[in-house]
Amino acid sequence: MSCRLLTLCQYETNKLVRINSVRLGSLKWTLNVVILMFICIMMLWNKQYQELDPVVSSVTAKLKGVALTQVPGLGDVVWDVVDYSGPAQEKNSFFVVTNVIITKNQKQGKCAEVPREDKVCRMDKDCSKGAWDQHSHGVQTGACVKFDMRRKTCEVSAWCPVETRSKPPRPALLAAAENFTVLIKNNIRFPAFNYVRRNILPQMNDTYLRGCHRGDDALCPIFRLGDIVHQAREDFAVLAVEGGVIGIQINWDCNLDRLMERCLPKYSFRRLDEKESNRTLYPGLNFRFARYHSENGVEMRTLYKAFGIRFDVMVFGKAGKFSFIQLVVYIGSTLSYYALTTIFIDWLIGTSCYKMEARQNYSERKVESVQDKQQCILSVSFVDEDHLRLVRKSRKKSLQNVKPLSVLPRKENNGSHLRAMLELTKQGSTPKLAPVNSNGSKPWPQPGPGEPGWCLCGGCSSTPLRQEELCCRRSRGPCITSSPLFHSLVLSRPLLEALLRYRDPLGDPAGSTDALRHCAYEQYIAWRLGVPPADSHPVVPRCCVEKIREEFPSLDGDYQGFKPR
Numbered sequence: 256m257s258c259r260l261l262t263l264c265q266y267e268t269n270k271l272v273r274i275n276s277v278r279l280g281s282l283k284w285t286l287n288v289v290i291l292m293f294i295c296i297m298m299l300w301n302k303q304y305q306e307l308d309p310v311v312s313s314v315t316a317k318l319k320g321v322a323l324t325q326v327p328g329l330g331d332v333v334w335d336v337v338d339y340s341g342p343a344q345e346k347n348s349f350f351v352v353t354n355v356i357i358t359k360n361q362k363q364g365k366c367a368e369v370p371r372e373d374k375v376c377r378m379d380k381d382c383s384k385g386a387w388d389q390h391s392h393g394v395q396t397g398a399c400v401k402f403d404m405r406r407k408t409c410e411v412s413a414w415c416p417v418e419t420r421s422k423p424p425r426p427a428l429l430a431a432a433e434n435f436t437v438l439i440k441n442n443i444r445f446p447a448f449n450y451v452r453r454n455i456l457p458q459m460n461d462t463y464l465r466g467c468h469r470g471d472d473a474l475c476p477i478f479r480l481g482d483i484v485h486q487a488r489e490d491f492a493v494l495a496v497e498g499g500v501i502g503i504q505i506n507w508d509c510n511l512d513r514l515m516e517r518c519l520p521k522y523s524f525r526r527l528d529e530k531e532s533n534r535t536l537y538p539g540l541n542f543r544f545a546r547y548h549s550e551n552g553v554e555m556r557t558l559y560k561a562f563g564i565r566f567d568v569m570v571f572g573k574a575g576k577f578s579f580i581q582l583v584v585y586i587g588s589t590l591s592y593y594a595l596t597t598i599f600i601d602w603l604i605g606t607s608c609y610k611m612e613a614r615q616n617y618s619e620r621k622v623e624s625v626q627d628k629q630q631c632i633l634s635v636s637f638v639d640e641d642h643l644r645l646v647r648k649s650r651k652k653s654l655q656n657v658k659p660l661s662v663l664p665r666k667e668n669n670g671s672h673l674r675a676m677l678e679l680t681k682q683g684s685t686p687k688l689a690p691v692n693s694n695g696s697k698p699w700p701q702p703g704p705g706e707p708g709w710c711l712c713g714g715c716s717s718t719p720l721r722q723e724e725l726c727c728r729r730s731r732g733p734c735i736t737s738s739p740l741f742h743s744l745v746l747s748r749p750l751l752e753a754l755l756r757y758r759d760p761l762g763d764p765a766g767s768t769d770a771l772r773h774c775a776y777e778q779y780i781a782w783r784l785g786v787p788p789a790d791s792h793p794v795v796p797r798c799c800v801e802k803i804r805e806e807f808p809s810l811d812g813d814y815q816g817f818k819p820r
């Protein structure tokens with residue numbers, strides 16, 4: 256439990272590598288300044304420090320204009336706003352009649368149906384009584400009557416005479432509606448800031464509104480219908496024939512910061528119904544309405560099929576105001592950009608812009624590779640080879656015969672050797688460097704009957720562990736233990752005691768043979784392997800282990816094997 260609690264009381268931080276380089280340092284600061292400038296510009300440009308609120312709005316429209324038209328069968332007719340603005344007002348939109356088909360003086364009765372493919376008949380039995388379909392003007396009576404001189408159609412009970420014309424007149428009867436004007440009143444509110452505004456601005460008075468013109472004042476709330484349609488890139492005369500839908504967009508993009516307050520509407524126009532559909536089925540926009548009167552006690556009506564333009568007013572927009580929280584959130588979201596500097600410089604160091612050695616040095620310092628415990632790597636040195644071998648630990652093969660993973664140059668452990676040599680010279684026991692068996696007069700020992708097959712020096716004995724089966728040589732020859740240096744560097748008791756005292760000045764080095772034995776192993780490793788590569792485990796050959804154990808035996812005869820400090 257205490258172990259788990261301990262992990263709670265720990266904090267891990269990243270280890271950083273500082274490279275002292277004028278070039279990289281100035282590059283880092285340049286990049287950071289560029290990023291900071293980018294962040295500041297983006298913040299000011301997009302007003303990222305502002306809290307935003309969407310608009311809430313209401314719209315009303317007031318149409319004005321009068322037109323005089325020549326209606327066939329009626330003569331001159333004056334149209335005012337009541338006539339042409341249609342029967343009903345919809346929310347956020349207004350309608351203007353631009354073309355009309357009028358059927359006068361209809362009353363309930365029986366008359367011939369409009370001739371169409373399936374309505375033409377020759378005799379009464381072609382018509383079925385009570386029949387009706389979506390295109391009928393009334394219910395069939397079952398009689399076949401004359402429609403005109405040439406054609407006969409089924410008789411219907413309907414408002415007679417029925418509307419015969421289906422195509423709207425060209426040009427449009429009310430093409431003059433182009434000159435009508437509309438006053439659009441738009442009230443908006445930004446609830447988050449409790450801000451209210453109108454598109455008729457406070458400084459606009461009655462005189463201004465009477466005289467203002469959209470052509471030279473983009474804020475004028477009075478629009479000529481012809482101008483609206485023109486700015487939606489449509490031709491009023493063409494649109495007026497069959498009708499359509501035009502969108503009036505009012506965009507409020509408000510800045511409510513005290514010093515830069517600005518909140519004005521921006522108007523734009525476009526056609527909303529599909530223009531192409533005008534050439535195909537059910538084009539434009541039309542509907543029917545009727546006006547009723549009675550003549551001699553008989554109820555009569557005038558039927559109007561009205562074509563026209565519906566104007567939909569759409570209001571959207573937002574207001575922004577400085578908010579400290581937004582500013583903090585924005586700054587927080589940009590911090591990750593500074594990582595780009597690290598990524599770029601790390602990439603630069605890895606590319607060929609840098610010398611191979613510098614690159615190697617940086618990556619060695621930056622990346623610490625750790626081996627998995629499963630992959631125990633052993634480092635091995637032979638007396639007849641200059642290089643170190645890195646070998647994977649094996650349970651099946653003797654260590655002497657395992658193929659090396661890599662071969663590395665030996666790194667000299669200067670400090671330790673220096674200390675050892677100093678100690679030697681001080682005692683005046685400089686080792687005799689006389690070569691042994693160098694003249695070849697003595698043949699190298701041949702393998703004896705009790706000697707293991709992997710030994711090439713004749714000094715090793717067999718061991719049950721495969722990873723301990725290591726000789727001091729790669730080829731047959733004299734054992735390293737026969738060298739005088741082995742005795743003076745590894746087995747010399749005064750030297751080992753001096754080393755132990757150097758490590759622990761107040762301890763008693765002579766007290767423990769275990770400490771001396773371990774120090775001897777370390778001496779051998781420092782001498783023959785130098786500094787073994789990181790994460791590898793140095794191995795002392797069998798012959799040397801035996802010599803050291805002979806010299807510094809364990810009291811209870813129990814050896815743990817060498818463990819690195």
Ligand code: ZN
Nearest residue numbers: 710712715726
């Ligand atoms: Zn051997």
Ligand code: ZN
Nearest residue numbers: 712727734798
């Ligand atoms: Zn040996």
